[in-house]
Amino acid sequence: MSQEGSDSYRRAYAGQIARLANVRDERIERAFATVPREAFLPPPPWTAISMGTALVTRELADIYDNVLVAIDPERGINNGEPALHAAWIDEVGPQPGETVIHVGAGTGYYTAILALLVQPNGRVEAFEYEADLAAQAAGNLTACPNVTVHAVSAFGRVLPNADIVYVNAGVIAPDVQWLRALNPKGRLIFPWQPHKGWGPALLVTRRAGGLSTQSLMTVGFISCSGTTERISVARLPTEADLAAVRSIWIRSDRSPDSRAVAVYDDVWFSSEEIGD
Incomplete structure:
Protein backbone atom coordinates (compact mmCIF):
# COMPACT_ATOMS: atom_id res chain seq x y z
CA MET A 1 0.00 0.00 0.00
CA SER A 2 1.13 3.54 -0.78
CA GLN A 3 2.10 5.98 1.97
CA GLU A 4 -0.84 8.12 0.89
CA GLY A 5 -3.23 5.21 1.45
CA SER A 6 -1.81 4.50 4.90
CA ASP A 7 -2.08 8.18 5.84
CA SER A 8 -5.71 8.21 4.68
CA TYR A 9 -6.58 5.22 6.88
CA ARG A 10 -4.91 6.85 9.88
CA ARG A 11 -6.76 10.13 9.44
CA ALA A 12 -10.14 8.41 9.24
CA TYR A 13 -9.27 6.16 12.20
CA ALA A 14 -8.13 9.11 14.31
CA GLY A 15 -11.39 10.92 13.67
CA GLN A 16 -13.39 7.81 14.59
CA ILE A 17 -11.42 7.28 17.81
CA ALA A 18 -11.75 10.94 18.82
CA ARG A 19 -15.54 10.75 18.35
CA LEU A 20 -15.91 7.46 20.24
CA ALA A 21 -13.83 8.78 23.15
CA ASN A 22 -15.41 12.26 23.15
CA VAL A 23 -11.90 13.71 23.03
CA ARG A 24 -11.72 17.40 23.94
CA ASP A 25 -8.08 18.05 23.01
CA GLU A 26 -7.74 18.10 19.22
CA ARG A 27 -4.00 17.41 19.54
CA ILE A 28 -4.87 13.84 20.54
CA GLU A 29 -6.69 13.21 17.27
CA ARG A 30 -3.67 14.58 15.39
CA ALA A 31 -1.34 12.28 17.34
CA PHE A 32 -3.42 9.21 16.48
CA ALA A 33 -3.40 10.36 12.84
CA THR A 34 0.40 10.68 12.90
CA VAL A 35 1.70 7.50 14.57
CA PRO A 36 1.57 4.40 12.30
CA ARG A 37 -0.02 1.64 14.37
CA GLU A 38 1.33 -1.14 12.16
CA ALA A 39 4.91 -0.12 13.01
CA PHE A 40 4.29 -1.26 16.61
CA LEU A 41 2.66 -4.61 15.76
CA PRO A 42 4.02 -8.00 14.73
CA PRO A 43 4.19 -8.59 10.97
CA PRO A 44 0.87 -9.51 9.31
CA PRO A 45 -1.33 -11.44 9.41
CA TRP A 46 -2.72 -9.58 12.41
CA THR A 47 -5.40 -10.75 14.80
CA ALA A 48 -7.86 -7.91 15.45
CA ILE A 49 -10.26 -8.45 18.35
CA SER A 50 -13.57 -6.67 18.91
CA MET A 51 -16.33 -7.64 21.36
CA GLY A 52 -14.67 -11.02 21.86
CA THR A 53 -14.57 -11.79 18.14
CA ALA A 54 -11.19 -12.28 16.45
CA LEU A 55 -10.44 -11.47 12.83
CA VAL A 56 -7.23 -12.68 11.21
CA THR A 57 -6.31 -10.20 8.51
CA ARG A 58 -3.61 -8.75 6.31
CA GLU A 59 -5.67 -5.65 5.52
CA LEU A 60 -4.34 -2.41 7.00
CA ALA A 61 -7.87 -1.05 7.19
CA ASP A 62 -8.80 -3.75 9.73
CA ILE A 63 -6.26 -2.55 12.31
CA TYR A 64 -7.26 1.09 11.81
CA ASP A 65 -10.44 0.57 13.78
CA ASN A 66 -11.35 0.55 17.47
CA VAL A 67 -9.98 -2.97 17.99
CA LEU A 68 -7.42 -4.75 20.11
CA VAL A 69 -4.60 -6.26 18.07
CA ALA A 70 -2.79 -9.33 19.42
CA ILE A 71 0.89 -8.93 20.28
CA ASP A 72 1.34 -12.28 22.05
CA PRO A 73 -1.89 -14.32 22.34
CA GLU A 74 -0.32 -16.95 24.62
CA ARG A 75 0.50 -14.30 27.23
CA GLY A 76 -2.74 -12.38 26.61
CA ILE A 77 -0.78 -9.30 25.50
CA ASN A 78 -2.55 -6.97 23.08
CA ASN A 79 -2.17 -3.51 21.63
CA GLY A 80 -5.05 -2.02 23.61
CA GLU A 81 -8.34 -0.50 22.52
CA PRO A 82 -7.60 2.91 20.93
CA ALA A 83 -10.77 4.70 22.11
CA LEU A 84 -10.10 3.71 25.73
CA HIS A 85 -6.55 5.06 25.51
CA ALA A 86 -7.70 8.22 23.76
CA ALA A 87 -10.18 8.81 26.60
CA TRP A 88 -7.50 8.20 29.23
CA ILE A 89 -4.99 10.44 27.50
CA ASP A 90 -7.63 13.16 27.28
CA GLU A 91 -8.28 12.81 31.02
CA VAL A 92 -4.62 13.13 32.05
CA GLY A 93 -4.06 15.93 29.53
CA PRO A 94 -0.36 15.69 28.56
CA GLN A 95 1.07 19.15 27.87
CA PRO A 96 4.22 20.32 26.08
CA GLY A 97 7.23 20.17 28.36
CA GLU A 98 5.76 17.65 30.81
CA THR A 99 7.35 14.40 31.95
CA VAL A 100 5.37 11.15 31.61
CA ILE A 101 6.13 7.79 33.19
CA HIS A 102 4.52 5.06 31.09
CA VAL A 103 4.12 1.82 33.06
CA GLY A 104 3.56 -1.23 30.87
CA ALA A 105 4.68 0.33 27.60
CA GLY A 106 4.37 -2.92 25.62
CA THR A 107 5.80 -2.41 22.13
CA ALA A 131 12.33 -8.08 28.20
CA ASP A 132 11.28 -9.02 24.67
CA LEU A 133 8.59 -6.34 24.57
CA ALA A 134 10.99 -3.74 25.96
CA ALA A 135 13.51 -4.58 23.23
CA GLN A 136 10.81 -4.23 20.58
CA ALA A 137 9.66 -0.93 22.08
CA ALA A 138 13.21 0.44 22.08
CA GLY A 139 13.54 -0.42 18.40
CA ASN A 140 10.10 0.91 17.51
CA LEU A 141 10.72 4.21 19.30
CA THR A 142 14.07 5.14 17.77
CA ALA A 143 12.32 7.99 15.94
CA CYS A 144 11.21 9.43 19.32
CA PRO A 145 14.34 11.00 20.87
CA ASN A 146 12.34 12.16 23.90
CA VAL A 147 11.58 8.56 25.00
CA THR A 148 13.76 6.35 27.18
CA VAL A 149 12.76 2.68 27.46
CA HIS A 150 13.58 0.89 30.71
CA ALA A 151 13.49 -2.93 30.56
CA VAL A 152 12.52 -3.25 34.24
CA SER A 153 9.41 -3.20 36.38
CA ALA A 154 8.18 0.21 37.52
CA PHE A 155 6.86 -1.41 40.71
CA GLY A 156 8.83 -0.99 43.93
CA ARG A 157 11.30 1.39 42.32
CA VAL A 158 12.11 5.04 43.07
CA LEU A 159 11.04 6.96 39.97
CA PRO A 160 11.86 10.41 38.60
CA ASN A 161 9.43 13.20 39.36
CA ALA A 162 6.65 13.28 36.77
CA ASP A 163 3.59 15.22 35.74
CA ILE A 164 1.82 12.06 34.56
CA VAL A 165 2.08 8.40 35.51
CA TYR A 166 0.19 6.37 32.90
CA VAL A 167 -0.30 2.72 33.85
CA ASN A 168 -1.31 0.07 31.30
CA ALA A 169 -1.54 -2.96 33.59
CA GLY A 170 -4.03 -3.91 36.28
CA VAL A 171 -2.96 -3.68 39.93
CA ILE A 172 -4.49 -4.54 43.27
CA ALA A 173 -3.21 -1.18 44.46
CA PRO A 174 -0.96 1.52 43.01
CA ASP A 175 2.69 1.39 43.93
CA VAL A 176 3.57 3.97 46.56
CA GLN A 177 6.42 5.24 44.37
CA TRP A 178 3.96 6.18 41.62
CA LEU A 179 2.25 8.47 44.10
CA ARG A 180 5.49 9.90 45.45
CA ALA A 181 6.69 10.65 41.90
CA LEU A 182 3.80 13.02 41.16
CA ASN A 183 4.64 16.71 40.87
CA PRO A 184 2.12 19.28 42.19
CA LYS A 185 -0.99 18.93 39.98
CA GLY A 186 0.50 15.66 38.70
CA ARG A 187 -1.88 12.99 37.43
CA LEU A 188 -1.81 9.20 37.80
CA ILE A 189 -4.19 6.98 35.83
CA PHE A 190 -4.32 3.23 36.43
CA PRO A 191 -6.68 0.21 36.41
CA TRP A 192 -7.54 -0.62 40.03
CA GLN A 193 -8.43 -4.31 39.96
CA PRO A 194 -9.03 -5.61 43.49
CA HIS A 195 -11.32 -8.19 41.91
CA LYS A 196 -9.66 -10.55 39.45
CA GLY A 197 -9.58 -9.10 35.96
CA TRP A 198 -11.75 -6.01 36.40
CA GLY A 199 -12.23 -2.78 38.33
CA PRO A 200 -12.42 0.99 37.86
CA ALA A 201 -9.91 3.12 36.04
CA LEU A 202 -8.87 5.70 38.63
CA LEU A 203 -7.57 9.20 38.00
CA VAL A 204 -5.45 10.50 40.89
CA THR A 205 -4.46 14.19 41.03
CA ARG A 206 -2.00 15.69 43.49
CA ARG A 207 -3.75 18.69 45.04
CA ALA A 208 -2.72 20.92 47.92
CA GLY A 209 -4.85 18.88 50.34
CA GLY A 210 -3.75 15.45 49.18
CA LEU A 211 -4.28 12.92 46.41
CA SER A 212 -7.76 13.40 45.00
CA THR A 213 -9.17 10.32 43.27
CA GLN A 214 -12.00 9.83 40.79
CA SER A 215 -13.39 6.72 39.10
CA LEU A 216 -13.70 6.98 35.32
CA MET A 217 -14.94 3.65 33.93
CA THR A 218 -14.86 -0.10 34.51
CA VAL A 219 -11.97 -1.80 32.72
CA GLY A 220 -10.15 -5.12 32.53
CA PHE A 221 -6.38 -5.20 32.00
CA ILE A 222 -3.73 -7.90 32.12
CA SER A 223 -2.13 -7.85 35.58
CA CYS A 224 1.02 -5.85 36.18
CA SER A 225 4.12 -8.06 36.29
CA GLY A 226 6.57 -7.80 39.15
CA THR A 227 4.12 -6.56 41.79
CA THR A 228 4.15 -7.56 45.44
CA GLU A 229 1.20 -5.60 46.86
CA ARG A 230 -1.49 -7.60 48.67
CA ILE A 231 -4.77 -6.71 50.29
CA SER A 232 -4.67 -6.45 54.08
CA VAL A 233 -8.34 -6.05 54.94
CA ALA A 234 -10.77 -8.76 55.93
CA ARG A 235 -12.82 -8.46 52.74
CA LEU A 236 -12.51 -7.27 49.20
CA PRO A 237 -14.07 -3.86 48.49
CA THR A 238 -17.59 -4.08 47.11
CA GLU A 239 -18.82 -2.25 44.02
CA ALA A 240 -20.29 0.39 46.35
CA ASP A 241 -16.87 0.75 48.00
CA LEU A 242 -15.20 1.18 44.63
CA ALA A 243 -17.64 3.94 43.73
CA ALA A 244 -17.14 5.68 47.10
CA VAL A 245 -13.39 6.31 46.67
CA ARG A 246 -12.48 10.01 46.64
CA SER A 247 -8.84 10.00 47.80
CA ILE A 248 -5.80 7.82 48.35
CA TRP A 249 -3.22 8.07 51.11
CA ILE A 250 0.25 6.71 51.79
CA ARG A 251 0.16 4.76 55.06
CA SER A 252 3.54 6.02 56.24
CA ASP A 253 2.15 9.57 55.90
CA ARG A 254 -1.29 8.95 57.42
CA SER A 255 -2.91 5.94 59.09
CA PRO A 256 -6.26 4.59 57.88
CA ASP A 257 -9.29 6.09 59.62
CA SER A 258 -13.04 5.43 59.71
CA ARG A 259 -13.42 6.59 56.10
CA ALA A 260 -11.10 3.89 54.77
CA VAL A 261 -12.62 1.95 51.87
CA ALA A 262 -9.72 -0.46 51.22
CA VAL A 263 -6.41 -0.81 53.03
CA TYR A 264 -3.22 -2.25 51.58
CA ASP A 265 0.36 -2.66 52.77
CA ASP A 266 1.53 0.81 51.71
CA VAL A 267 -1.57 2.76 50.64
CA TRP A 268 -5.25 3.07 51.50
CA PHE A 269 -8.32 4.37 49.74
CA SER A 270 -10.73 6.77 51.45
CA SER A 271 -14.17 8.27 50.88
CA GLU A 272 -12.80 11.65 52.04
CA GLU A 273 -13.08 14.46 49.51
CA ILE A 274 -9.88 16.42 48.83
CA GLY A 275 -9.88 20.12 48.06
CA ASP A 276 -7.32 22.33 46.37
Whole structure:
Protein backbone atom coordinates (compact mmCIF):
# COMPACT_ATOMS: atom_id res chain seq x y z
CA MET A 1 0.00 0.00 0.00
CA SER A 2 1.13 3.54 -0.78
CA GLN A 3 2.10 5.98 1.97
CA GLU A 4 -0.84 8.12 0.89
CA GLY A 5 -3.23 5.21 1.45
CA SER A 6 -1.81 4.50 4.90
CA ASP A 7 -2.08 8.18 5.84
CA SER A 8 -5.71 8.21 4.68
CA TYR A 9 -6.58 5.22 6.88
CA ARG A 10 -4.91 6.85 9.88
CA ARG A 11 -6.76 10.13 9.44
CA ALA A 12 -10.14 8.41 9.24
CA TYR A 13 -9.27 6.16 12.20
CA ALA A 14 -8.13 9.11 14.31
CA GLY A 15 -11.39 10.92 13.67
CA GLN A 16 -13.39 7.81 14.59
CA ILE A 17 -11.42 7.28 17.81
CA ALA A 18 -11.75 10.94 18.82
CA ARG A 19 -15.54 10.75 18.35
CA LEU A 20 -15.91 7.46 20.24
CA ALA A 21 -13.83 8.78 23.15
CA ASN A 22 -15.41 12.26 23.15
CA VAL A 23 -11.90 13.71 23.03
CA ARG A 24 -11.72 17.40 23.94
CA ASP A 25 -8.08 18.05 23.01
CA GLU A 26 -7.74 18.10 19.22
CA ARG A 27 -4.00 17.41 19.54
CA ILE A 28 -4.87 13.84 20.54
CA GLU A 29 -6.69 13.21 17.27
CA ARG A 30 -3.67 14.58 15.39
CA ALA A 31 -1.34 12.28 17.34
CA PHE A 32 -3.42 9.21 16.48
CA ALA A 33 -3.40 10.36 12.84
CA THR A 34 0.40 10.68 12.90
CA VAL A 35 1.70 7.50 14.57
CA PRO A 36 1.57 4.40 12.30
CA ARG A 37 -0.02 1.64 14.37
CA GLU A 38 1.33 -1.14 12.16
CA ALA A 39 4.91 -0.12 13.01
CA PHE A 40 4.29 -1.26 16.61
CA LEU A 41 2.66 -4.61 15.76
CA PRO A 42 4.02 -8.00 14.73
CA PRO A 43 4.19 -8.59 10.97
CA PRO A 44 0.87 -9.51 9.31
CA PRO A 45 -1.33 -11.44 9.41
CA TRP A 46 -2.72 -9.58 12.41
CA THR A 47 -5.40 -10.75 14.80
CA ALA A 48 -7.86 -7.91 15.45
CA ILE A 49 -10.26 -8.45 18.35
CA SER A 50 -13.57 -6.67 18.91
CA MET A 51 -16.33 -7.64 21.36
CA GLY A 52 -14.67 -11.02 21.86
CA THR A 53 -14.57 -11.79 18.14
CA ALA A 54 -11.19 -12.28 16.45
CA LEU A 55 -10.44 -11.47 12.83
CA VAL A 56 -7.23 -12.68 11.21
CA THR A 57 -6.31 -10.20 8.51
CA ARG A 58 -3.61 -8.75 6.31
CA GLU A 59 -5.67 -5.65 5.52
CA LEU A 60 -4.34 -2.41 7.00
CA ALA A 61 -7.87 -1.05 7.19
CA ASP A 62 -8.80 -3.75 9.73
CA ILE A 63 -6.26 -2.55 12.31
CA TYR A 64 -7.26 1.09 11.81
CA ASP A 65 -10.44 0.57 13.78
CA ASN A 66 -11.35 0.55 17.47
CA VAL A 67 -9.98 -2.97 17.99
CA LEU A 68 -7.42 -4.75 20.11
CA VAL A 69 -4.60 -6.26 18.07
CA ALA A 70 -2.79 -9.33 19.42
CA ILE A 71 0.89 -8.93 20.28
CA ASP A 72 1.34 -12.28 22.05
CA PRO A 73 -1.89 -14.32 22.34
CA GLU A 74 -0.32 -16.95 24.62
CA ARG A 75 0.50 -14.30 27.23
CA GLY A 76 -2.74 -12.38 26.61
CA ILE A 77 -0.78 -9.30 25.50
CA ASN A 78 -2.55 -6.97 23.08
CA ASN A 79 -2.17 -3.51 21.63
CA GLY A 80 -5.05 -2.02 23.61
CA GLU A 81 -8.34 -0.50 22.52
CA PRO A 82 -7.60 2.91 20.93
CA ALA A 83 -10.77 4.70 22.11
CA LEU A 84 -10.10 3.71 25.73
CA HIS A 85 -6.55 5.06 25.51
CA ALA A 86 -7.70 8.22 23.76
CA ALA A 87 -10.18 8.81 26.60
CA TRP A 88 -7.50 8.20 29.23
CA ILE A 89 -4.99 10.44 27.50
CA ASP A 90 -7.63 13.16 27.28
CA GLU A 91 -8.28 12.81 31.02
CA VAL A 92 -4.62 13.13 32.05
CA GLY A 93 -4.06 15.93 29.53
CA PRO A 94 -0.36 15.69 28.56
CA GLN A 95 1.07 19.15 27.87
CA PRO A 96 4.22 20.32 26.08
CA GLY A 97 7.23 20.17 28.36
CA GLU A 98 5.76 17.65 30.81
CA THR A 99 7.35 14.40 31.95
CA VAL A 100 5.37 11.15 31.61
CA ILE A 101 6.13 7.79 33.19
CA HIS A 102 4.52 5.06 31.09
CA VAL A 103 4.12 1.82 33.06
CA GLY A 104 3.56 -1.23 30.87
CA ALA A 105 4.68 0.33 27.60
CA GLY A 106 4.37 -2.92 25.62
CA THR A 107 5.80 -2.41 22.13
CA GLY A 108 5.50 1.37 22.41
CA TYR A 109 2.46 2.50 20.37
CA TYR A 110 0.79 4.56 23.07
CA THR A 111 4.23 5.65 24.31
CA ALA A 112 4.80 7.25 20.91
CA ILE A 113 1.48 9.08 21.11
CA LEU A 114 2.29 10.38 24.60
CA ALA A 115 5.74 11.44 23.35
CA LEU A 116 4.18 13.54 20.60
CA LEU A 117 1.84 15.27 23.03
CA VAL A 118 4.60 16.43 25.40
CA GLN A 119 6.77 17.90 22.64
CA PRO A 120 8.62 20.19 22.69
CA ASN A 121 10.85 19.71 25.72
CA GLY A 122 8.79 16.97 27.36
CA ARG A 123 9.94 13.40 28.03
CA VAL A 124 8.49 9.92 28.39
CA GLU A 125 10.17 7.38 30.66
CA ALA A 126 8.73 4.06 29.43
CA PHE A 127 8.90 0.97 31.67
CA GLU A 128 8.29 -2.54 30.34
CA TYR A 129 8.95 -5.58 32.51
CA GLU A 130 8.84 -8.17 29.70
CA ALA A 131 12.33 -8.08 28.20
CA ASP A 132 11.28 -9.02 24.67
CA LEU A 133 8.59 -6.34 24.57
CA ALA A 134 10.99 -3.74 25.96
CA ALA A 135 13.51 -4.58 23.23
CA GLN A 136 10.81 -4.23 20.58
CA ALA A 137 9.66 -0.93 22.08
CA ALA A 138 13.21 0.44 22.08
CA GLY A 139 13.54 -0.42 18.40
CA ASN A 140 10.10 0.91 17.51
CA LEU A 141 10.72 4.21 19.30
CA THR A 142 14.07 5.14 17.77
CA ALA A 143 12.32 7.99 15.94
CA CYS A 144 11.21 9.43 19.32
CA PRO A 145 14.34 11.00 20.87
CA ASN A 146 12.34 12.16 23.90
CA VAL A 147 11.58 8.56 25.00
CA THR A 148 13.76 6.35 27.18
CA VAL A 149 12.76 2.68 27.46
CA HIS A 150 13.58 0.89 30.71
CA ALA A 151 13.49 -2.93 30.56
CA VAL A 152 12.52 -3.25 34.24
CA SER A 153 9.41 -3.20 36.38
CA ALA A 154 8.18 0.21 37.52
CA PHE A 155 6.86 -1.41 40.71
CA GLY A 156 8.83 -0.99 43.93
CA ARG A 157 11.30 1.39 42.32
CA VAL A 158 12.11 5.04 43.07
CA LEU A 159 11.04 6.96 39.97
CA PRO A 160 11.86 10.41 38.60
CA ASN A 161 9.43 13.20 39.36
CA ALA A 162 6.65 13.28 36.77
CA ASP A 163 3.59 15.22 35.74
CA ILE A 164 1.82 12.06 34.56
CA VAL A 165 2.08 8.40 35.51
CA TYR A 166 0.19 6.37 32.90
CA VAL A 167 -0.30 2.72 33.85
CA ASN A 168 -1.31 0.07 31.30
CA ALA A 169 -1.54 -2.96 33.59
CA GLY A 170 -4.03 -3.91 36.28
CA VAL A 171 -2.96 -3.68 39.93
CA ILE A 172 -4.49 -4.54 43.27
CA ALA A 173 -3.21 -1.18 44.46
CA PRO A 174 -0.96 1.52 43.01
CA ASP A 175 2.69 1.39 43.93
CA VAL A 176 3.57 3.97 46.56
CA GLN A 177 6.42 5.24 44.37
CA TRP A 178 3.96 6.18 41.62
CA LEU A 179 2.25 8.47 44.10
CA ARG A 180 5.49 9.90 45.45
CA ALA A 181 6.69 10.65 41.90
CA LEU A 182 3.80 13.02 41.16
CA ASN A 183 4.64 16.71 40.87
CA PRO A 184 2.12 19.28 42.19
CA LYS A 185 -0.99 18.93 39.98
CA GLY A 186 0.50 15.66 38.70
CA ARG A 187 -1.88 12.99 37.43
CA LEU A 188 -1.81 9.20 37.80
CA ILE A 189 -4.19 6.98 35.83
CA PHE A 190 -4.32 3.23 36.43
CA PRO A 191 -6.68 0.21 36.41
CA TRP A 192 -7.54 -0.62 40.03
CA GLN A 193 -8.43 -4.31 39.96
CA PRO A 194 -9.03 -5.61 43.49
CA HIS A 195 -11.32 -8.19 41.91
CA LYS A 196 -9.66 -10.55 39.45
CA GLY A 197 -9.58 -9.10 35.96
CA TRP A 198 -11.75 -6.01 36.40
CA GLY A 199 -12.23 -2.78 38.33
CA PRO A 200 -12.42 0.99 37.86
CA ALA A 201 -9.91 3.12 36.04
CA LEU A 202 -8.87 5.70 38.63
CA LEU A 203 -7.57 9.20 38.00
CA VAL A 204 -5.45 10.50 40.89
CA THR A 205 -4.46 14.19 41.03
CA ARG A 206 -2.00 15.69 43.49
CA ARG A 207 -3.75 18.69 45.04
CA ALA A 208 -2.72 20.92 47.92
CA GLY A 209 -4.85 18.88 50.34
CA GLY A 210 -3.75 15.45 49.18
CA LEU A 211 -4.28 12.92 46.41
CA SER A 212 -7.76 13.40 45.00
CA THR A 213 -9.17 10.32 43.27
CA GLN A 214 -12.00 9.83 40.79
CA SER A 215 -13.39 6.72 39.10
CA LEU A 216 -13.70 6.98 35.32
CA MET A 217 -14.94 3.65 33.93
CA THR A 218 -14.86 -0.10 34.51
CA VAL A 219 -11.97 -1.80 32.72
CA GLY A 220 -10.15 -5.12 32.53
CA PHE A 221 -6.38 -5.20 32.00
CA ILE A 222 -3.73 -7.90 32.12
CA SER A 223 -2.13 -7.85 35.58
CA CYS A 224 1.02 -5.85 36.18
CA SER A 225 4.12 -8.06 36.29
CA GLY A 226 6.57 -7.80 39.15
CA THR A 227 4.12 -6.56 41.79
CA THR A 228 4.15 -7.56 45.44
CA GLU A 229 1.20 -5.60 46.86
CA ARG A 230 -1.49 -7.60 48.67
CA ILE A 231 -4.77 -6.71 50.29
CA SER A 232 -4.67 -6.45 54.08
CA VAL A 233 -8.34 -6.05 54.94
CA ALA A 234 -10.77 -8.76 55.93
CA ARG A 235 -12.82 -8.46 52.74
CA LEU A 236 -12.51 -7.27 49.20
CA PRO A 237 -14.07 -3.86 48.49
CA THR A 238 -17.59 -4.08 47.11
CA GLU A 239 -18.82 -2.25 44.02
CA ALA A 240 -20.29 0.39 46.35
CA ASP A 241 -16.87 0.75 48.00
CA LEU A 242 -15.20 1.18 44.63
CA ALA A 243 -17.64 3.94 43.73
CA ALA A 244 -17.14 5.68 47.10
CA VAL A 245 -13.39 6.31 46.67
CA ARG A 246 -12.48 10.01 46.64
CA SER A 247 -8.84 10.00 47.80
CA ILE A 248 -5.80 7.82 48.35
CA TRP A 249 -3.22 8.07 51.11
CA ILE A 250 0.25 6.71 51.79
CA ARG A 251 0.16 4.76 55.06
CA SER A 252 3.54 6.02 56.24
CA ASP A 253 2.15 9.57 55.90
CA ARG A 254 -1.29 8.95 57.42
CA SER A 255 -2.91 5.94 59.09
CA PRO A 256 -6.26 4.59 57.88
CA ASP A 257 -9.29 6.09 59.62
CA SER A 258 -13.04 5.43 59.71
CA ARG A 259 -13.42 6.59 56.10
CA ALA A 260 -11.10 3.89 54.77
CA VAL A 261 -12.62 1.95 51.87
CA ALA A 262 -9.72 -0.46 51.22
CA VAL A 263 -6.41 -0.81 53.03
CA TYR A 264 -3.22 -2.25 51.58
CA ASP A 265 0.36 -2.66 52.77
CA ASP A 266 1.53 0.81 51.71
CA VAL A 267 -1.57 2.76 50.64
CA TRP A 268 -5.25 3.07 51.50
CA PHE A 269 -8.32 4.37 49.74
CA SER A 270 -10.73 6.77 51.45
CA SER A 271 -14.17 8.27 50.88
CA GLU A 272 -12.80 11.65 52.04
CA GLU A 273 -13.08 14.46 49.51
CA ILE A 274 -9.88 16.42 48.83
CA GLY A 275 -9.88 20.12 48.06
CA ASP A 276 -7.32 22.33 46.37
